[in-house]
Amino acid sequence: MNVQDKIKKMENKKGKNHDLVLFRKWLDEYLPEHKSLKKIQVAGTNGKGSTCKWLSMFLQSESYKTGMFTSPHLVSHMERIQIDSKDISLEDWERIYDTWDTFFEEKQLTMFEMDLWMALVYFIEQNVDVAIIEVGLGGRLDATTSLDYMATLITNIGLDHQEFLGDTLEQIAYEKSGIFKPNAIALTTEKDPACQKVMELVADYLNAMLGFVSLSDISKTKDGYKIVYNGVDYFAKIPEYQIDNMILALETLFVLGYSISSKHIQEVLDNFNWLGRFSVLREDPYVLVDGAHNVPGIKALVNELQSFDGTIYFSVLKEKDASDMIEELKKLTKDIVLVRFDTDRLYPLEHLGLPIIEFDELETIIKNTKENILLCGSLYFVGDVLKIKL
Numbered sequence: 001m002n003v004q005d006k007i008k009k010m011e012n013k014k015g016k017n018h019d020l021v022l023f024r025k026w027l028d029e030y031l032p033e034h035k036s037l038k039k040i041q042v043a044g045t046n047g048k049g050s051t052c053k054w055l056s057m058f059l060q061s062e063s064y065k066t067g068m069f070t071s072p073h074l075v076s077h078m079e080r081i082q083i084d085s086k087d088i089s090l091e092d093w094e095r096i097y098d099t100w101d102t103f104f105e106e107k108q109l110t111m112f113e114m115d116l117w118m119a120l121v122y123f124i125e126q127n128v129d130v131a132i133i134e135v136g137l138g139g140r141l142d143a144t145t146s147l148d149y150m151a152t153l154i155t156n157i158g159l160d161h162q163e164f165l166g167d168t169l170e171q172i173a174y175e176k177s178g179i180f181k182p183n184a185i186a187l188t189t190e191k192d193p194a195c196q197k198v199m200e201l202v203a204d205y206l207n208a209m210l211g212f213v214s215l216s217d218i219s220k221t222k223d224g225y226k227i228v229y230n231g232v233d234y235f236a237k238i239p240e241y242q243i244d245n246m247i248l249a250l251e252t253l254f255v256l257g258y259s260i261s262s263k264h265i266q267e268v269l270d271n272f273n274w275l276g277r278f279s280v281l282r283e284d285p286y287v288l289v290d291g292a293h294n295v296p297g298i299k300a301l302v303n304e305l306q307s308f309d310g311t312i313y314f315s316v317l318k319e320k321d322a323s324d325m326i327e328e329l330k331k332l333t334k335d336i337v338l339v340r341f342d343t344d345r346l347y348p349l350e351h352l353g354l355p356i357i358e359f360d361e362l363e364t365i366i367k368n369t370k371e372n373i374l375l376c377g378s379l380y381f382v383g384d385v386l387k388i389k390l
Helices: 003-011 020-030 032-036 048-061 090-107 111-125 169-177 193-206 241-256 262-271 295-305 322-329 359-368 379-386
Strands: 039-043 066-069 081-083 130-134 151-154 185-188 209-212 218-221 224-229 232-236 279-282 287-289 310-314 336-340 356-358 372-376
Touching (some): 048 066, 048 130, 066 111, 081 111, 090 111, 111 130, 169 193, 185 241, 224 241, 241 295, 295 372, 336 359, 359 379
Parallel strands (some): 039 130, 039 151, 151 185, 287 372
Antiparallel strands (some): 066 081, 279 287
16 A cells, blocks of 8 residues: 555545544553643634644744644645644655554544644654644534643634534634633634633633733735734735734734744744635736635635636535625625536535536636636635646
């Protein structure tokens, strides 16, 4: 079995994760070194991957060796496990997989549990200074919550994955607040008072140290934003929705005692890039991809663009509120085309009343277009787009 076969085998191990007490018992028994890792956990409806990236870049700027575990991947499974923004090598991935394969089979771990386990093994091996761990889904019952953390973060609360997390913002806030730990810092940029109240109740019950993070001194400039943080002026050419993710990361490190110089903060602002999130693939004509995959994410994208002179190519998974997402996109342009791509979770696009094309047609369009293009609706769709050689 070659390494690609092993990846495929792992990716077929879908299903419900194990009970967290049992998973933690296995970690303590077979990988007790995990307890010595300094870790930060990041949850939230949108922006959790971006917040992980901000944390990683700020820490790297001060020469902290930084591990990062995120999901899903866009192009390569190796993206899920990084140190200092570099993917784990296929050789290291295969070596770790082979070492633990018998254990994985014996315990019947899911793909996500295997990914997390392998990330921890790699971070321990490589002696990282800090490990950034992104929640997979929700928080309270997520495998990542079996671990201990210096800080637990929630970016925001929105309606997504209601079939697992509940139908109201308050229910979802409760599920995500389940990551809070006794005597550990818990920070969020969520602004909704009802969600904040839920978080306060959970934090009080769990004896977590909860703080609400906000940045009021922001002003629009000609080509970005002026941000004042701790009395210092910074300038950022980033989408507005990234400002909350950035300040949550920066404030977390400040509270934890990691000193990031103003010079390095500005350098990170100048160089921030998170693949598939407001990523420009080509300038002329403009080809933009964004991983917005739920209604709050699409609203943030629409708010950032305001208008769009071109065609939107949209695809979406079946569990999403596709009609509401499209209604938001129509605020940018009426030129919206749906795209079928290779997934067994595709939304029944024929129910949406818009023109539909196949993915190979889209590939030809992207390569030959003379008009501006926006591609969004699903991280999996964006991942397939990013594999196209322009």
